[in-house]
Amino acid sequence: MMARPLGGKVCLVTGATRGIGKGVALQLGQAGATVYITGRTLKRTNNIPGSLEDTAKEVESRGGRCIPIQCDHTDDAQVRGVFERIKQNHDGQLDILVNNAYAAVKAISSNMSKRFWEHDDNMWDTVNSVGLRNHYLCTVFAARMMVPRQQGLIVNISSAGGLRYLFNVPYGVGKAAVDRMAVDCAHELRKHKVAMLSLWPGSVKTEFITEYLAEASEKAAEDNAAAKRTKALFIDGESPEFSGKVIVGLAQDPNLMKKSGRILLSADVAKEYNIRDIDGQEIHSFRSVSVMLKMAGWQRTAAVIPRFIKVPYFMVTLLNSKF
Numbered sequence: 245m246m247a248r249p250l251g252g253k254v255c256l257v258t259g260a261t262r263g264i265g266k267g268v269a270l271q272l273g274q275a276g277a278t279v280y281i282t283g284r285t286l287k288r289t290n291n292i293p294g295s296l297e298d299t300a301k302e303v304e305s306r307g308g309r310c311i312p313i314q315c316d317h318t319d320d321a322q323v324r325g326v327f328e329r330i331k332q333n334h335d336g337q338l339d340i341l342v343n344n345a346y347a348a349v350k351a352i353s354s355n356m357s358k359r360f361w362e363h364d365d366n367m368w369d370t371v372n373s374v375g376l377r378n379h380y381l382c383t384v385f386a387a388r389m390m391v392p393r394q395q396g397l398i399v400n401i402s403s404a405g406g407l408r409y410l411f412n413v414p415y416g417v418g419k420a421a422v423d424r425m426a427v428d429c430a431h432e433l434r435k436h437k438v439a440m441l442s443l444w445p446g447s448v449k450t451e452f453i454t455e456y457l458a459e460a461s462e463k464a465a466e467d468n469a470a471a472k473r474t475k476a477l478f479i480d481g482e483s484p485e486f487s488g489k490v491i492v493g494l495a496q497d498p499n500l501m502k503k504s505g506r507i508l509l510s511a512d513v514a515k516e517y518n519i520r521d522i523d524g525q526e527i528h529s530f531r532s533v534s535v536m537l538k539m540a541g542w543q544r545t546a547a548v549i550p551r552f553i554k555v556p557y558f559m560v561t562l563l564n565s566k567f
Contacts, residue, residue: 248276249496254337256280256330258317258382259345259374262294263450264401264484268342269299271488273308275495280330282315282345317345317378327385337393340495341386343379343422344401352411360413371414376421383429383440391436397495398433398440400426401487402507404530406442407564423507430505439504443490446511446530447481482527486510486519493517531555 255272259265260281273279281299288295296312303310313329315322330338348371355363383398390396405411406419426442433440490510494500497517511529514520521527531554 250339250492251276253277253339253495254280254330254334255340255342256282256326256338256382256386257342257344258282258315258378260299261285261296262484264445264448264487265342265344266294266299266302267484267486268344268401268488268491269310270303270306270308271485271492272340272342273303273310274306275492276308277340278309278311278334279303280311280313280326282313282317282326284314284316286312286314317347317374317382320381323378323381324385327382327389331389336389338386338389339396340491341382341396341398342401342491343382343399345374345378347374348415352415355412358412363412363414367412368414371412372418372421376418376425379422380425383425387429387433387438390438391433394437396438397491397500398426398429398438399491399494400440400442401445402426402442403444406444406507407560426507427505434501434504437501439500441494441503441505442507443487443513444507444509445482445487446509446527448484448486449481450484482510482525483522486514486521486527489519489522490514490517493519529554531557531560 250272253272253276255277257265257269257272257279258281260269261283265281265283269279269281281296283296285295287297296314300310300312313326315326317323327338351367351370355367360367379400386396386398390398400422402419402422403410405416406421406423409416410419423442426440430440487510490513493513494503494508497503509529509531511527512531514527515529528551
């Protein structure tokens with residue numbers, strides 16, 4: 245019989261039609277939790293993959309329970325309604341919130357060559373209305389359910405874009421704010437035994453990235469250096485379910501409060517908990533010198549350096565020093 249370590253737990257994963265959100269929902273459901281999922285697309289249309297119903301069916305095919313709720317996370321009333329429904333259905337119980345909803349993937353990818361003054365006037369809101377403001381609103385609603393019960397875990401899905409420039413200005417500012425939000429909310433939640441943290445996945449082979457890699461392969465054939473680096477970065481990347489496995493591990497940690505208020509790298513947490521990806525692959529941290537060299541395009545040099553050699557956290561912190 246499959247282990248169900250999260251049996252009896254109630255979880256909410258926002259933005260779970262595809263990608264990391266779907267992967268997290270699959271793993272939480274597989275671990276026995278009742279999983280609520282949100283997103284804009286309830287049913288698949290025009291044979292385009294990715295819908296709440298698709299995710300729910302896959303969770304249930306693994307023996308889990310999943311409740312899809314169509315929600316536009318730019319609409320506060322709809323967001324509030326999601327939490328009210330969970331509260332009514334489970335007598336105020338919510339054990340895990342994963343803030344993953346994001347509405348700017350296409351906008352970012354289609355504006356990669358533009359600087360901030362060249363973006364349209366809506367770029368900031370496109371990137372941060374869901375990816376930042378909504379995360380805070382969901383955290384407020386979740387805390388109102390978790391604090392009275394003196395337990396809970398809130399995870400912001402973030403990225404290294406909160407540390408150094410990545411993609412564009414609104415993206416980096418938003419990710420830095422999401423990380424700071426986790427730290428500051430954790431400060432106020434600590435005495436109520438509710439943990440909050442930011443989780444940085446590594447290079448994730450989402451559906452979008454898989455499609456992009458197919459295009460990058462064609463460009464690589466034309467000796468496009470940037471395309472080759474991108475492909476090398478993701479070729480050994482983690483599956484969308486890897487972060488879900490990590491969150492399941494965190495939820496079972498009896499010393500979870502010691503991690504509250506921190507930014508955690510998915511690969512580093514997996515190493516601590518002895519977690520491998522769904523295909524059995526060991527995922528290596530981007531703090532690995534070998535991984536960093538590969539990201540920079542130094543493939544041959546990276547191949548001869550052991551992956552266990554990592555840059556210490558204090559040096560990573562120095563990269564973001566403002567003084």
